[in-house]
Structure formats: C-alpha cells, structure tokens
Amino acid sequence: MVSGQSATTIVPVYNDPEGIESTAESLVTQSGSDHTILIVDNGSTDRTRSVIRRIINGRDDIQLLVEDETQGSYAARNKGIERAEGDIVAFLDADETVDEDWLETALRVMETRGLDYVGCRVELTLPKTTLVGWYNAHTGFPIEQYLEEQRYAPTCALLVRREVFDDVGPFDSRLISGGDKEFGERVHDAGYEQGYVEEAVVYHPARTSFRALAKKNVRVGRGFCQKQRYYPERYGSPGVPPTPTGSGGGEDAEGPESPFTRLAFAFLSFAMLACRGFGYYYEFLFGEKRERGPPTS
Structure with a gap:
C-alpha cells in the first residue's frame, strides 16, 4: 500500500x-x-x-x-x-x-x-x-x-x-x-x-428493468423525507418536498439521437420523478420517526 x-x-x-x-x-x-x-x-x-x-x-x-x-x-x-x-x-x-x-x-x-x-x-x-x-x-x-x-x-x-x-x-x-x-x-x-x-x-x-429503477427512486424519495424529519434545519420541514431534479443524471451526458429515444427518456424521467414523489409522501404519511441508536446494533 x-x-x-x-x-x-x-x-x-x-x-x-x-x-x-x-x-x-x-x-x-x-x-x-x-x-x-x-x-x-x-x-x-x-x-x-x-x-x-x-x-x-x-x-x-x-x-x-x-x-x-x-x-x-x-x-x-x-x-x-x-x-x-x-x-x-x-x-x-x-x-x-x-x-x-x-x-x-x-x-x-x-x-x-x-x-x-x-x-x-x-x-x-x-x-x-x-x-x-x-x-x-x-x-x-x-x-x-x-x-x-x-x-x-x-x-x-x-x-x-x-x-x-x-x-x-x-x-x-x-x-x-x-x-x-x-x-x-x-x-x-x-x-x-x-x-x-x-x-x-x-x-x-x-x-435494466423499470421495476428496479422505480424501486430505487421510491427509496430516494423516502430518504429525503426522512432527512427532513431528522434534520429540518438543514433540509427543510417535512411535507415540503425538494425542487424536482429528475432521476439524477449528469448534465453533460450525451443525449439520445432518435426522436423515439428522446421521447422514451422523457417519459422515464417523468416516471422516476413521480416515483420519488410517491416515496416522499409515503414516508411523510406513514413513516415513523426512529431514535438514533449506537453506530451498530
């Protein structure tokens, strides 16, 4: 080393x-x-x-x-x-x-x-x-x-x-x-x-599957609501989601070439944003605040 x-x-x-x-x-x-x-x-x-x-x-x-x-x-x-x-x-x-x-x-x-x-x-x-x-x-x-x-x-x-x-x-x-x-x-x-x-x-x-990518974005949405719950001074009050940012890609990525692909990517971007929103409000409505435990259990 x-x-x-x-x-x-x-x-x-x-x-x-x-x-x-x-x-x-x-x-x-x-x-x-x-x-x-x-x-x-x-x-x-x-x-x-x-x-x-x-x-x-x-x-x-x-x-x-x-x-x-x-x-x-x-x-x-x-x-x-x-x-x-x-x-x-x-x-x-x-x-x-x-x-x-x-x-x-x-x-x-x-x-x-x-x-x-x-x-x-x-x-x-x-x-x-x-x-x-x-x-x-x-x-x-x-x-x-x-x-x-x-x-x-x-x-x-x-x-x-x-x-x-x-x-x-x-x-x-x-x-x-x-x-x-x-x-x-x-x-x-x-x-x-x-x-x-x-x-x-x-x-x-x-x-590579819609289900897997959607599941990730739901989890991301839930995680942001949790951060607001535990750190409102840093992330804002629960119930007010962050400004939409899409699925989280690089701004400099090369865009798709065909009109069909561009349309499909736009749909997927909207769908993943919706999944994040669903995850956020699911956590807001049904999530429970947990006490911070020791570093490991």
Missing part, C-alpha cells in the same frame, strides 16, 4: 449471491498486501451468506460480519466501520467490480493531494441491453458534480480516512436513502478535504 497505509474495504450485501461473488473476486486482486475486506450481510434470506463463507474458505483477508437487527445499508456499513482497522476505509456495493489497481490508485491520489474523503469515477455497465438500462447508463453517476455542488460522494465508490469517522461519527442508520449525502455534508462542514479521483474506476451495473 502507498506509504505503508493499510485499507479496509466494506461491502454491504442483502440477497445478492452473484453480486457479492463478483465483487469479492474483483477485490482480492488488489495490489498491496495490507488490505482487508469486510463483507457485511444485512439479514439475507437466500444463499448469500453461504456463498460468502465459500468465498472466504480459510482466507485471512476477507471477513464475514452480520447485521441482522437493523435492516439498512447504512447500519451494515456502520457495522463494518466499527470493525475496520485500516487507515483508509473504502466502500463499494455488492455487484460492483474494480480494476486491479483501483485501491492503489485511489490511495496514491489521496496521499499526493492530501485528501481525507474521495469519490471515485463510476462507469455504468449494461448487463443486458434494454431501454431502461440505456436510460440508467445515460443518467449515470456524476460524482465530480456531486462533490463540487453537494459536497458528497455516493457510498458505491467512496474512500474516507479512519480519523474522519472518529471525529464526525458514522452514517445515520435511520435513513433508508441519502445517508451518504448527509454524511458527506458533515465531513465538509468539519473542514476535511474532499476530492474526486477520476483515475480510480468502479464498474456498476445499470438497472
């Missing part, structure tokens, strides 16, 4: 045996020897946990952690943070893959630029070609824009120095979505250096 730094990569997973297998296979090829992988199973009910145990199979660089009590990716990540011993804590999602030099590249840039919190470039891949998948890949993850304008990077491609968590605390496990943004803002307000590492690439499969 760069300058003797150690790193821990945390990967939460729920009912995704194929995805976690691909991610683990990708991570074990990382250059450098002082790297530990913590896979946190968040209450899977299928064969995911047995697949993880098979992946480990006597390896001392991969560990299985379990977060069964609190269902949510931020609770799972907090479980990993509590056990992480590396100088740098990295986060990926199950089903993502990275190049062999991903971690080494990110650590080198962090060291060179004196960064405490970095987002990596995310390239969306198409597991199969569908209109929804093409739309999702088109909107993408504009990580650099997120960092410049909103002061956060998503947890699907994030590295943070360990002392940052010791100072500002872990993710808010009460949130179903948006906990990465809330945490990133805390990091920025505490004065830590944030940055974007374009050279370190994370490959994320695009959602």
